[in-house]
Amino acid sequence: MIPTHHYTLNAWPSVVKGMGARTNISENELDILSRYFQYNAKDIKE
Numbered sequence: 001m002i003p004t005h006h007y008t009l010n011a012w013p014s015v016v017k018g019m020g021a022r023t024n025i026s027e028n029e030l031d032i033l034s035r036y037f038q039y040n041a042k043d044i045k046e
């Protein structure tokens with residue numbers, strides 16, 4: 001599994017978009033998931 005801090009804040013949305021397309025997750029839930037990854041991204045301090 002790729003940890004959230006593997007990608008930067010700006011890299012996560014495109015990864016989530018590409019992966020999300022393979023699921024039936026809702027637009028809203030994908031947005032929430034994306035924010036979670038971004039909040040814990042590589043370049044986030046504190």
Ligand code: HEM
Nearest residue numbers: 001002003007015016018019020021022023024025030033
């Ligand atoms: C929202 C759900 C998902 C998330 C957050 C997610 C996340 C990820 C991440 C972070 C990677 C590593 C990408 C990389 O190395 O550049 C990955 C790779 C991969 N994922 Fe997902 N994934 C999701 C759903 C899925 C689903 C449903 C499938 C299959 C139907 C899938 C198939 C793959 C495959 C085959 C890879 C390795 C090849 C590649 O990098 O494209 N993922 N996923």
